[in-house]
Amino acid sequence: MRASLHQGSIPDDTHPVFPSTRYLGSKARLSEWIWGHLAELPFHTCLDCFGGTGAMAYRLKQAGKQVTYNDALRFNYLIGKALIQNSRARLCENQVEWLLARHADVAYAGLVQDTFAAIYYTDAENAWIDQTVANIRALPDDDQQALAYFALFQSCIVKRPFNLFHRRNLYLRLAQVARGFGNKASWDRPFHEWFRAFAAEGSRAVFDNGQSNRALLGDAAAVPGRFDLVYIDPPYLPARGAGVDYRDYYHFLEGLAEYDRWVGQIDRASRHRRLLRQPSPWIDRALIHDAFDRLFQRFQDSILVVSYRGDGIPSQPELVSLLRRYKKRVRAFSYGAYQYALSTNTASSEILLIGV
Numbered sequence: 001m002r003a004s005l006h007q008g009s010i011p012d013d014t015h016p017v018f019p020s021t022r023y024l025g026s027k028a029r030l031s032e033w034i035w036g037h038l039a040e041l042p043f044h045t046c047l048d049c050f051g052g053t054g055a056m057a058y059r060l061k062q063a064g065k066q067v068t069y070n071d072a073l074r075f076n077y078l079i080g081k082a083l084i085q086n087s088r089a090r091l092c093e094n095q096v097e098w099l100l101a102r103h104a105d106v107a108y109a110g111l112v113q114d115t116f117a118a119i120y121y122t123d124a125e126n127a128w129i130d131q132t133v134a135n136i137r138a139l140p141d142d143d144q145q146a147l148a149y150f151a152l153f154q155s156c157i158v159k160r161p162f163n164l165f166h167r168r169n170l171y172l173r174l175a176q177v178a179r180g181f182g183n184k185a186s187w188d189r190p191f192h193e194w195f196r197a198f199a200a201e202g203s204r205a206v207f208d209n210g211q212s213n214r215a216l217l218g219d220a221a222a223v224p225g226r227f228d229l230v231y232i233d234p235p236y237l238p239a240r241g242a243g244v245d246y247r248d249y250y251h252f253l254e255g256l257a258e259y260d261r262w263v264g265q266i267d268r269a270s271r272h273r274r275l276l277r278q279p280s281p282w283i284d285r286a287l288i289h290d291a292f293d294r295l296f297q298r299f300q301d302s303i304l305v306v307s308y309r310g311d312g313i314p315s316q317p318e319l320v321s322l323l324r325r326y327k328k329r330v331r332a333f334s335y336g337a338y339q340y341a342l343s344t345n346t347a348s349s350e351i352l353l354i355g356v
Contacts, residue, residue, distance in 0.1 A: 016062070016207035019083075019198070021053045021154070022163040024249060027233060027307065028055040030335065030350060034307065035059050037333055037352055041303055043228035049220035049295070050233045052076055052246075054083045056307075058205070060231075066211040070223050073247060075153055075257040080215035082146035087208035089143035091151075096199045099135045099148055100192050108134045111262060119168045119272055120160065120252060128191050129156070133259055147206070151198035153253050158186050158194055165252040168272040221291075221298045230299040233307040234291075235282045239315075243283030251275040289314055292322050296355075300326035303356050310334065310349040319353055327355030 021028055034056060044066055048057040051069040053076075061067045061084055069080035091099075102108070112133075113126045121129065129152075136148040157163050161172040173187045216223060220234070237243040247254060251274045255262040267276045281287035292314060296304060304323060310316055316332065323330045335350035 016205050018055060018058045019150075019154070019201040019205050021055070022157050023053045024164065024246070025233075025236065025244060026053040026055055028053065030307075031055050031059040033335060034305075034352060035063065037354065038229070038305065039063070041229065041354075041356070043303055045227045046229040046231060047223060047225075047227040047299075047302075048231045048233070049223055050235070051080045051084075051215070052233065054080050056231055056233065057084045061207075061209050061211070061213060064209050064211065067213045068216060068223070068225070068227065069214070070216040070218060070220060072217070072219060073250070073254055073257075074217055075149070075250065075253040076246075077215055077217040078146045078149045078257055079153065081143065082150045082202060083205055084213050085215040086143040086146060086206055087213070088206070089141055089147065090203035090206050091144055091147050091199045095139075095144065096196055099132060099139075099199075100195065101135075102131060103135070103138075106134050106138050109259075111259065115263070115266065115273055116252075118170055120156075120165060120170060122170070122174075125159075125191055129256070132191075132195070133256055137259070147202045148199065149257065150202045151195050152256065154198040154201075155191055155194035156253060156256070159189075159191065161187070164249045165272065165274075166249050221295050227299065227302045229303040229305060231305045231307070232295060235280070236309050237283055237285065237288055237313045238309075239311055239313055245280070245283050247278065247280075248274055285313060289318065289322070292319065293325070296322055296326050303354070305355075306351075306353040308351050308353070310351050316351050316353075319351075323353060323355040330355045 018028060027034065045068075046060050046065050047068045047070065048060070049070045051057055051071040054069060057067050057069040057080065067084055069084040071077050071080060108131055110127075110130055112129045113123065116126055117123060132152055136145055136152065139145045139148060161169055173184070220232070235244040235246060254275060255265070258265065265275050267274050281291035304327060306319060306323070308319060314322065320330050320332060331354045333352040
């Protein structure tokens with residue numbers, strides 16, 4: 001078995017490209033605009049403390065910076081490990097095919113099949129997910145494991161209505177009715193085809209920028225070390241409505257990343273088997289101002305860069321006021337009207353604050 005994992009062609013890193021993503025709030029389309037405001041700043045080491053998809057950390061890596069990626073969710077951490085920390089490991093065609101097959105010497109569990117029947121995927125798809133997780137965990141190389149998880153996460157997202165796990169709505173995929181939303185061709189495309197495609201995308205994105213980059217898992221304010229620049233792109237808390245709870249929206253992916261501990265974290269009272277709720281100051285109106293202040297204070301010796309939305313809490317004037325407690329100069333930039341993924345609000349603007 002192990003011998004077969006090291007044969008076959010491997011994508012090169014001649015032209016590394018950040019993979020496509022359908023992740024809520026991703027900065028993939030804004031990374032060049034943001035980089036345009038950072039390019040002339042005097043920094044080498046940098047921290048992306050709410051890493052998410054890794055789009056901004058990846059752009060900083062492309063610029064030759066020494067990048068630390070951090071996120072509080074394990075599935076995001078694995079994405080950061082695959083695309084930011086990893087500088088060499090890729091998945092060859094034979095490895096991908098091995099990941100897609102069943103093997104006598106791999107122990108398979110049925111957690112997804114037993115727990116999520118008729119919620120997100122079909123019975124056959126749930127069985128495929130269980131099998132693929134077990135195969136990924138059997139890979140001997142940690143970085144290749146992370147790349148394979150990336151491919152699995154992206155495959156799970158693309159086959160979901162709204163690209164989220166916020167409700168029990170498998171019927172939206174399966175019903176034979178006219179639709180005014182979504183992409184049924186993507187939903188109907190088999191998991192194994194999507195996995196091959198995303199594994200290739202992930203491998204093409206891998207490159208070595210000559211720096212010692214790393215991915216961390218934990219609270220943003222608790223990241224150790226000193227950095228020339230800290231990029232802050234926290235969950236968005238709108239002035240109206242609920243905050244963006246990524247752990248809730250992507251709980252299924254977090255469960256896949258925490259497979260051995262998943263059962264004990266499931267909220268059995270929820271119809272869609274979400275994870276038990278964990279409080280976060282970043283989606284709490286009473287706590288978010290203090291959360292920003294603590295983060296600014298923690299990294300006050302660094303250049304502070306904040307990405308946020310113009311219609312959020314705190315407001316732009318409030319964020320500027322908080323930054324000025326620690327920075328002499330604060331500059332503000334606006335992308336103008338910008339429509340975020342899965343949002344119908346076209347009046348919101350992306351704001352970028354830089355404190356030096």
